[in-house]
Amino acid sequence: MKRDTVAKLPGLFQRGTVWWLRVMVPLDLQPAYGRRKKLVQSLDTSDWREASTKGTKLRADKLAEFEDMRRALNPQPVAHLTPELGATLGERLRSRLLQWDDDLRSDPKRAQLWLAFTDAVNWKAARALQINPGRGSSAAPLPSDEDLAELARQSPFGGLTPRQLRRFAEVNRGTDEVAALRLASRNLSDVVPMADSEARKLGLVVDWKAPEARPILMDCLRAYRAAHADIVKRDEGHDVLTPALPAKAPAAAPVYLRDVYARWKDVKKRSPDTLLACERALALFEQQSGNTPVQQITRGQGDEFRAWLQTLGTSSKTAHDRITWVKSLLRYAFRDLELIQRQPWDGIDVKHRTEKPRGVWTEDEMNAFFSLPLFNAYELPKDPKAGADAAYWIPILGLFTGARVGELGQLRVADVLASSAGTSLRITDEAEGATVKSDAGHREVPLHSELIRLGFLDYVAAIKKSGADSLWPAMRFRKGKPGAYFSDWVNPFHKTATKNKGAPVFHELRHSARTALTEAGVDASIKDRITGHAIKGSTGTRVYEHPTEVVRRSVELIRYRGVKLKRIYRP
Numbered sequence: 001m002k003r004d005t006v007a008k009l010p011g012l013f014q015r016g017t018v019w020w021l022r023v024m025v026p027l028d029l030q031p032a033y034g035r036r037k038k039l040v041q042s043l044d045t046s047d048w049r050e051a052s053t054k055g056t057k058l059r060a061d062k063l064a065e066f067e068d069m070r071r072a073l074n075p076q077p078v079a080h081l082t083p084e085l086g087a088t089l090g091e092r093l094r095s096r097l098l099q100w101d102d103d104l105r106s107d108p109k110r111a112q113l114w115l116a117f118t119d120a121v122n123w124k125a126a127r128a129l130q131i132n133p134g135r136g137s138s139a140a141p142l143p144s145d146e147d148l149a150e151l152a153r154q155s156p157f158g159g160l161t162p163r164q165l166r167r168f169a170e171v172n173r174g175t176d177e178v179a180a181l182r183l184a185s186r187n188l189s190d191v192v193p194m195a196d197s198e199a200r201k202l203g204l205v206v207d208w209k210a211p212e213a214r215p216i217l218m219d220c221l222r223a224y225r226a227a228h229a230d231i232v233k234r235d236e237g238h239d240v241l242t243p244a245l246p247a248k249a250p251a252a253a254p255v256y257l258r259d260v261y262a263r264w265k266d267v268k269k270r271s272p273d274t275l276l277a278c279e280r281a282l283a284l285f286e287q288q289s290g291n292t293p294v295q296q297i298t299r300g301q302g303d304e305f306r307a308w309l310q311t312l313g314t315s316s317k318t319a320h321d322r323i324t325w326v327k328s329l330l331r332y333a334f335r336d337l338e339l340i341q342r343q344p345w346d347g348i349d350v351k352h353r354t355e356k357p358r359g360v361w362t363e364d365e366m367n368a369f370f371s372l373p374l375f376n377a378y379e380l381p382k383d384p385k386a387g388a389d390a391a392y393w394i395p396i397l398g399l400f401t402g403a404r405v406g407e408l409g410q411l412r413v414a415d416v417l418a419s420s421a422g423t424s425l426r427i428t429d430e431a432e433g434a435t436v437k438s439d440a441g442h443r444e445v446p447l448h449s450e451l452i453r454l455g456f457l458d459y460v461a462a463i464k465k466s467g468a469d470s471l472w473p474a475m476r477f478r479k480g481k482p483g484a485y486f487s488d489w490v491n492p493f494h495k496t497a498t499k500n501k502g503a504p505v506f507h508e509l510r511h512s513a514r515t516a517l518t519e520a521g522v523d524a525s526i527k528d529r530i531t532g533h534a535i536k537g538s539t540g541t542r543v544y545e546h547p548t549e550v551v552r553r554s555v556e557l558i559r560y561r562g563v564k565l566k567r568i569y570r571p
Contacts, residue, residue, distance in 0.1 A: 088202075097224070106159075188217045306323055366399075407427045
C-alpha cells in the first residue's frame with residue numbers, strides 16, 4: 001500500500017527526518033495547560049508507518065486525557081458511596097499501575113531514567129537516616145557510562161538489559177513488601193490520593209473522611225496490593241496482561257429531594273411546625289413532578305409547579321410559602337451538598353399579598369380588652385390552654401416588650417434576671433422545648449417600670465418560692481411551639497369577650513410596641529434589639545452593641561395614650 005493512499009494522521013509532521021505529533025488543546029482546557037494551545041511531542045522515529053502507529057495511540061491518549069481533565073475540572077459530589085464505585089476505582093488503579101510498569105519495560109531508556117530516580121530517592125533517604133548509601137559520591141547516582149553505552153548498542157527490539165531487569169526485580173520486591181504491609185495493617189494513606197485522582201478523572205468528588213468511604217478505599221488498597229504482586233510475577237517471567245481501564249463511572253444511585261430533606265432537617269435545630277411545613281411542600285412537589293431526581297430538576301419544572309400550586313384553591317401566600325420551601329431544599333442541595341451546579345428555580349416565585357395585613361391595636365381595642373374582668377379583677381379563665389396566671393401576665397408582657405407569644409410562653413423563673421442596673425427578661429432557646437425564631441431572637445429585654453408597678457416581680461417571687469421552674473406552671477405546651485395553645489385560647493377569647501369579630505390578634509401587640517417605639521423616636525436598630533428582629537442592612541457594616549442603659553431608656557418610652565391598667569395582683 002502506498003503511503004499517499006493512506007489518510008494522514010491529523011497533527012503528524014516532520015522536523016528533519018523525525019516524525020512529530022501536534023495535538024490542539026481544546027479552548028476550555030487551555031488554562032489548565034498553562035494557556036498552551038497545542039501539545040507537541042516527538043515520536044522518535046523516521047519511519048512513517050511506525051510514526052503513524054505510535055501517533056495514533058498518542059493522539060488517542062491525549063484526547064482521553066482531555067476528557068479526564070474536563071471531568072476533573074467540573075467534578076460532581078457523590079451523594080451515595082456504593083460497592084460498584086469501589087470496584088471501578090480499584091480496577092482503574094490496578095490498570096494504571098500495570099500500564100505504568102508495561103510502559104517502563106517497553107522503553108529501556110525511560111526505564112533507566114526511572115531506575116536512576118529510584119536510586120537517587122533511596123540515596124537521599126539513606127543520607128537522611130545517616131546510613132551509608134554504599135557510594136562514595138556526595139551526589140545522587142545517575143546512569144553510568146557503561147549503562148548508557150549498553151543502551152546505545154542494543155537493538156530497538158532488545159527490551160530491558162539483564163542489569164535493568166535485576167534492578168527492576170529488586171525495586172519491585174521492595175514496593176510489593178510495602179504494599180503487603182499496607183494491606184495487612186489496613187493503612188489506607190497510600191491509596192487515598194490515587195483513589196481521589198481516579199475519582200476526579202471520572203468527574204466525581206468523594207468525601208474520603210466519611211465512614212462510608214472506608215470500604216471504597218479498602219477495595220483500592222486490595223487492587224494496589226494485587227497490582228504490585230502482578231508486577232513481581234512479571235519479573236519472574238509470568239505474562240500478566242494489563243487490564244483495560246474502565247472508561248465510565250458506575251451509575252450512581254439517584255438522589256431525590258427527599259434525600260436532601262433528610263440531610264437538611266438534621267443540620268440544625270428546627271421546630272416541628274417548620275419541618276411539617278417543609279415536608280408538606282415536598283410531598284406536593286413529589287405528587288406534581290413524579291419525584292424527579294434532584295440533578296434532573298429543571299427550571300421549566302419550577303414554572304410548572306408554580307402554576308399547579310395556584311390551581312389548588314389555597315391563598316397566594318400559601319402557594320408562595322410552598323414553592324419557597326422547595327427552593328430552600330434546592331438551595332441546600334446546591335450550596336451545602338454541591339449536588340447540583342446551580343439552584344435552577346432561582347427567581348421563580350408566586351406573587352402574593354398578606355390576606356389580612358398585620359396592624360396595631362387601636363386605643364379603643366386596647367381599652368376594651370384590658371377592661372375585661374381578667375385585667376380588672378384578676379378573674380383567671382378555667383380553660384387549661386389559658387395557663388391560669390399566664391392569661392393575665394402574657395398579654396401585658398407583650399404590650400411592654402413586643403415579644404412573640406412563644407417567647408413569653410416559654411419563660412422560666414431563671415429567665416428573669418436581676419442586677420444593679422435593673423431587671424431584664426432573657427429570651428433564649430436554651431431550655432428543653434424552647435425556641436427562638438432567629439439568631440437575633442436571643443436577647444435580654446429590660447423590664448418596663450409599668451410591669452414592676454403592676455406586681456410582676458411579686459408574681460415571679462411567688463412562683464420561685466413554690467419551686468416551679470416555668471413562670472407559668474399551669475400552662476400546657478405543644479412540642480416545638482410553646483405559645484401555640486395559648487394563642488389558640490387568647491385570640492378567640494378576645495373576639496368573644498369584646499364582642500368584636502374583627503379584633504386584632506395577639507401578635508399585633510408586637511406591632512403596637514414597635515409603633516410606640518417609633519413614635520418615641522427610637523432608632524431602628526434599638527427597636528430591632530428590643531423586639532428580636534434581624535438588623536436590616538447590617539451585612540458588611542459595623543454593628544454596634546447598644547449599652548444596656550440605652551436599651552432600658554428606650555423600653556421606658558413604650559407608652560399607650562388612654563390605656564390605664566390598675567394593679568390588682570396580690571401574692
